[in-house]
Amino acid sequence: MTVVTGGFGSLLPEERADAATLVRQGFGIPREYFDRSVELFGPGVMRGLRAGPETGRAGQLVACAAVWPMDQWFGGRPVPSCGVAAVAVDPAEQGRGYGTALMRGLLEEARAGGAALSVLYPATLPVYTRLGFGRGGVSFDWSAPPATLFVGPSPEDGWIRRTDASDASVLAALRRSLLATANGLVERNEGLWSFALCPDGAPSDVYTLGGPGGPEGYVAVAPPADRKLTVADLCLLSPRAVRLAQGFLAGYRAQVDRVSWRGGPDDPLVLMAPDSGPRADARDEWLLRILDLQRALETRGYPPGVAGELTMDISDAVFPENSGNFRLRLSDGKAVVDRVSKRMSGGAKPAGAVLSLSIGALAALYSGHKGPHALRQVGLLRGGEDALALAALFFSGPAPWMPDRF
Known part of the structure; x- marks a missing residue:
């Protein structure tokens, strides 16, 4: 070379x-x-x-x-x-x-x-x-015959309204609730919003879904083409919004043979489909690189009510600052990270639960894409049962995904 x-x-x-x-x-x-x-x-x-x-x-x-x-x-x-x-x-x-x-x-x-x-x-x-880089999460392409999404009449207290998509601030406010309850979703800038709502350069038709309390989600669709309806973007925050979206998309069954959309492994339209029509047409993994280990661990959120201390022996060939022993202390959903000297009295190892892994394997653990037991099974992580149990608890949560492709 x-x-x-x-x-x-x-x-x-x-x-x-x-x-x-x-x-x-x-x-x-x-x-x-x-x-x-x-x-x-x-x-x-x-x-x-x-x-x-x-x-x-x-x-x-x-x-x-x-x-x-x-x-x-x-x-x-x-x-x-x-x-x-x-x-x-x-x-x-x-x-x-x-x-x-x-x-x-x-x-x-x-x-x-x-x-x-x-x-x-x-x-x-x-x-x-x-x-x-390590495997960080997934993005699914789902599709279904529109009739298989139909679950009966829409909720009587629900509504669907056409929305001006030129200002994405209303949609961003709705989507922020989704960001806070999922893992891996990105905060969209103007470019990502344009790609989401205008994937081919032409604007999609955007509809907000809601009830007596206001909007509870939205769906953006491109005009039907070749007997197919493409959902450009989707955000469903309540059971009512899911029911409204199902009925809305099923309403295209006379015009199209399939509806396609991007989602995660626990997609609400798939989860609530009354028939076995939805299928995964594609599954792509995105990669995650931890650049600043201490900042990444301390900025991330953690499950409330979980407390403990975990020592991680990290190897990073690109950024030496990320290599070495780090102590992760968790309390009230927040973390404090300290570097631990490898040279301890008598050559002893750090006390307590200890994991050894590369920065790439840590990325998969950090995002929640792979648990510690799965990583140990394939040789990407070393540690005792107490350390694995603590790591599984620290990094538990929804499976990471994102609909945005770039």
């Missing part, structure tokens, strides 16, 4: 066309979609890596990626994170380490800027697992 000596940094205006070409070559994304994305997220969203003199292309763009700050919710609290997308390397320069160098520069910059986490959807696993 060539030693990389080129420069990492923000994409220059004159490099935008080259970046668009790299993204098109890597993902088949047309220039107009690339330009739309950059405009939505802002010109500062792109990062680039330039070649050093080792290839005779000194200063030329050989890799690029998009990165933006956002909060990601775990345990009912927002954790400062950064989203990463469109990681592309010049196909003529594959195997030279440019992708790894780009990601290292990006992660170092994000950590220095205050991000505790980084999240992405991988096109390939090895490069990201070597950089300390």
Whole structure:
């Protein structure tokens, strides 16, 4: 592998066309979609890596990626994170380490800027697992014949109203309740809201669902096409909202053969379907990277009423600051993290419950995607039964998921 000596940094205006070409070559994304994305997220969203003199292309763009700050919710609290997308390397320069160098520069910059986490959807696993990413959660594509969602008349005290989608603040206020009760959902910025409500560039039709007390959810649908109805976005906060959404979507049964939507493993439309029609058409895993271990653990929320102390021996090949023994003390749903010296009197090990794992395995435990027993079963974690029981309690909660793809 060539030693990389080129420069990492923000994409220059004159490099935008080259970046668009790299993204098109890597993902088949047309220039107009690339330009739309950059405009939505802002010109500062792109990062680039330039070649050093080792290839005779000194200063030329050989890799690029998009990165933006956002909060990601775990345990009912927002954790400062950064989203990463469109990681592309010049196909003529594959195997030279440019992708790894780009990601290292990006992660170092994000950590220095205050991000505790980084999240992405991988096109390939090895490069990201070597950089300390772990499996963080899932995103499901569900679909069903609309008739199989029908559960009878809608609640008499419920209502459905067409809503102006140009201002997402009303929808964001509703969705915030979902963020606080789920794991893994991200706080959407303008770009992510646009992708959610206008996935193909054209706005969806948005309907709020509610009862006597006000709105309890919303559903956004694209116009039916080819006998299929696509739900662009969905937020259901009550049994009444679920019933209203079921009836609303079932009402398309004369126009379409299938309704599709994105959700999690415990999707309410699937859970409450009266028939066996819903099916999972796709299941994608997203990856999570803990950038700042102490900040990530202390910012996350935890189950109320749980108290205890757990020592974790962490290995991180990229950020030495995350390596070593850390004591996690939990009380009243909040955590305090202290570094514990490895050199103890008489060479003794830290007292109490101790887990040993890599930063990537910790990501899967931290998010709640994989429990400690599952991680130990495959050799990604070491620890006694008392430590595993405590870790399972600390990181318990809903299975992490997100509908947003990037």
